[in-house]
Amino acid sequence: MPLNTKANLGDADGFYESLVGAHDGLTAAQSEALNARLILLLANHIGDLAVLRDAITKARQNIPK
Amino acid sequence: MNAPLIDRYPLAFKLYPYARSADQDVATPARHPVVIVGGGPVGLAAALDLGLRGQPVVVLDDHEGVGQGSRAICFAKRTLEIAHRLGAGADMLAKGVVWQKGRVFHDRDEIFDFDLLPEAGHRCPAFINLQQPHFERFLHEAIERANADGAQIDVRGKNRVDAMQADHTGALLDVMTPEGGYQIHADWLIACDGARSPVRDMMGLGFEGRVFEDNFLIADVKMTADFPTERWFWFEPWFKSGSSALLHKQPDDIWRIDFQLGWDIDREKELKPENVRARVDAMLGADVKYELDWCSIYTFQCRRMEKFRHGRVLFVGDSAHQVSPFGARGANSGVQDADNLAWKLDMVLRGQAPESLMDTYCQERVAAAEENILNSTRATDFLTPKSSVSKAFRDAVLSLAQDFEFARSLINSGRLSVPCVYDAHALNGEDALAGPARTRPGAPCPDAPLGNGFLLDQLGPDFTILSIGAGLEGTCDVAGQILRVVAVTEDEAKGPIAERYLGDAASAVYLIRPDQHVVGRWPSADVAKIAVALDRATGRVAHAA
Numbered sequence A: 001m002p003l004n005t006k007a008n009l010g011d012a013d014g015f016y017e018s019l020v021g022a023h024d025g026l027t028a029a030q031s032e033a034l035n036a037r038l039i040l041l042l043a044n045h046i047g048d049l050a051v052l053r054d055a056i057t058k059a060r061q062n063i064p065k
Numbered sequence B: 001m002n003a004p005l006i007d008r009y010p011l012a013f014k015l016y017p018y019a020r021s022a023d024q025d026v027a028t029p030a031r032h033p034v035v036i037v038g039g040g041p042v043g044l045a046a047a048l049d050l051g052l053r054g055q056p057v058v059v060l061d062d063h064e065g066v067g068q069g070s071r072a073i074c075f076a077k078r079t080l081e082i083a084h085r086l087g088a089g090a091d092m093l094a095k096g097v098v099w100q101k102g103r104v105f106h107d108r109d110e111i112f113d114f115d116l117l118p119e120a121g122h123r124c125p126a127f128i129n130l131q132q133p134h135f136e137r138f139l140h141e142a143i144e145r146a147n148a149d150g151a152q153i154d155v156r157g158k159n160r161v162d163a164m165q166a167d168h169t170g171a172l173l174d175v176m177t178p179e180g181g182y183q184i185h186a187d188w189l190i191a192c193d194g195a196r197s198p199v200r201d202m203m204g205l206g207f208e209g210r211v212f213e214d215n216f217l218i219a220d221v222k223m224t225a226d227f228p229t230e231r232w233f234w235f236e237p238w239f240k241s242g243s244s245a246l247l248h249k250q251p252d253d254i255w256r257i258d259f260q261l262g263w264d265i266d267r268e269k270e271l272k273p274e275n276v277r278a279r280v281d282a283m284l285g286a287d288v289k290y291e292l293d294w295c296s297i298y299t300f301q302c303r304r305m306e307k308f309r310h311g312r313v314l315f316v317g318d319s320a321h322q323v324s325p326f327g328a329r330g331a332n333s334g335v336q337d338a339d340n341l342a343w344k345l346d347m348v349l350r351g352q353a354p355e356s357l358m359d360t361y362c363q364e365r366v367a368a369a370e371e372n373i374l375n376s377t378r379a380t381d382f383l384t385p386k387s388s389v390s391k392a393f394r395d396a397v398l399s400l401a402q403d404f405e406f407a408r409s410l411i412n413s414g415r416l417s418v419p420c421v422y423d424a425h426a427l428n429g430e431d432a433l434a435g436p437a438r439t440r441p442g443a444p445c446p447d448a449p450l451g452n453g454f455l456l457d458q459l460g461p462d463f464t465i466l467s468i469g470a471g472l473e474g475t476c477d478v479a480g481q482i483l484r485v486v487a488v489t490e491d492e493a494k495g496p497i498a499e500r501y502l503g504d505a506a507s508a509v510y511l512i513r514p515d516q517h518v519v520g521r522w523p524s525a526d527v528a529k530i531a532v533a534l535d536r537a538t539g540r541v542a543h544a545a
Helices: A012-021 A028-046 A049-060 B041-052 B077-085 B089-095 B133-150 B200-204 B273-284 B331-349 B355-385 B390-400 B455-459 B496-501 B527-537
Strands: B011-014 B030-037 B057-060 B065-067 B074-076 B098-099 B102-106 B109-115 B127-128 B154-158 B162-168 B170-177 B180-190 B208-222 B231-235 B244-249 B254-262 B291-304 B313-315 B464-466 B477-480 B480-486 B509-513 B518-522
Touching: A028 A049, A028 B390, A049 B057, B011 B133, B030 B041, B030 B331, B041 B057, B041 B133, B041 B154, B065 B133, B074 B077, B074 B133, B074 B331, B077 B089, B077 B331, B077 B455, B089 B133, B098 B244, B102 B170, B102 B390, B109 B390, B127 B244, B133 B154, B162 B180, B180 B200, B180 B331, B200 B313, B208 B273, B208 B355, B273 B291, B291 B355, B331 B355, B355 B390, B455 B464, B455 B480, B464 B496, B477 B527, B480 B527, B509 B527, B518 B527
Parallel strands: B030 B057, B030 B180, B057 B154, B102 B231, B180 B313, B464 B480
Antiparallel strands: B011 B065, B074 B127, B098 B127, B102 B109, B162 B170, B170 B180, B208 B254, B208 B291, B231 B244, B244 B254, B464 B509, B477 B480, B509 B518
């Protein structure tokens, strides 16, 4: 199964609010820790290494200079 | 060079004191079929294997025995199986500390535990801990026994190779001894002279790879303690003696303790006994009585030579490849190199296989080295994160591991040595059996109980046919070459041997290499097909594209 890049979130605005809100009151280091924990939890849920590598590649493309 | 022969390290055991050789009193350099440089674990294993096969072997070592220090302490099942075939395994098993369980801690909390070998029916355990000097001593004792039975293994102490000229006929060596220099000619030269290989340097060959910017302190302490016989590993330990720490039991009430010190350290200061003791006291508690037995600080690199064969010069063990110690892949892979090399070189020397067979030593062991470097590099990156984001992910794994099972599989304090499967290599034959994946062509044979003993003991030093309920027994004439058959009857074909070699198949015939890797397998005995596989496995017929 390829990485799904079509809209797939039931409530996109609600997800975005939760994601950003989770960082409220955290230092930059704590935010980095939260992001790392979150990525690992989601990666395990996805499980498929090909999909994960595809996501890593796409995320790495067009990183702002 | 002609520098005087001065010991670079003190000896634990003086095994092969200098004795004048007849080669030192001849006008023209004596010719030897095989000369091995370096009498460490890998050189001794190669010498013993070739000597048991009837090849006269000269081993040159610049010391007269084994250096002090426990160094490589973890010897893996495959290495023990090889040692067993060579006649040194029983002593190692008797002396070594058997372990299979490990625990991983973060700060004060246990976050993970493992058991390496839940599977029964193997002669050898997953690992033993044994000080490297004992490992070498047992190999040397097996060499002495072999020599008493007629083998010709000549281990020459205080014989240092100072110069060499290699060509297509072998190598001419300038050897220095306490009584001056002499020359010998080696038809084949095997360099087992370690990570700083002088032979590699004299040939001007590269050794590229990654340096890891970290230092580890080893403290071997002697104490009677009631810790269980397990590998205990701490990330960021509460006792603050290092950014990681390892505790591991060795024979004779010696415990190996490793502390990760970081990059910018003062080695001399850290090695002062009072500073070592301060770290150990913090870990064990100030009231625990112990003696410091041996201390050392090491750094490490992950690198390999591009090719392990250069004409008639073969690089084996640390001279060819170097890994971090996490995973016990150094000495273990070196002994497995020797296992791969010995039968091939023996066949070449007897004219039973072309010289090109030695290229497959390089191909197969480069693949193994790549696997070991990959595993060891991954473990090292987890232990010593090289950037702040790498550290953030590492710490995230450790913190998640306490609550969530999935994160425990990401914790990497070393993926422990297992033998390489030579998948898709040139010597492999046909896989015509719908058998278990673990015994596919290229795989090392897993052990299994057979009769009153074990399967691997019966495979012997030559190509062997394993017939399971397929009607072969005794010997089998394979296109003029007589192979021994290990016959397992239908009645015996149950339990582990059936699970490991039959799977759902009703019967099976395996062709097995002298190093106990599978060549090919079939559901029934078809001698013509076995003959094709045997020709390919000995390099006599190239792999059909």
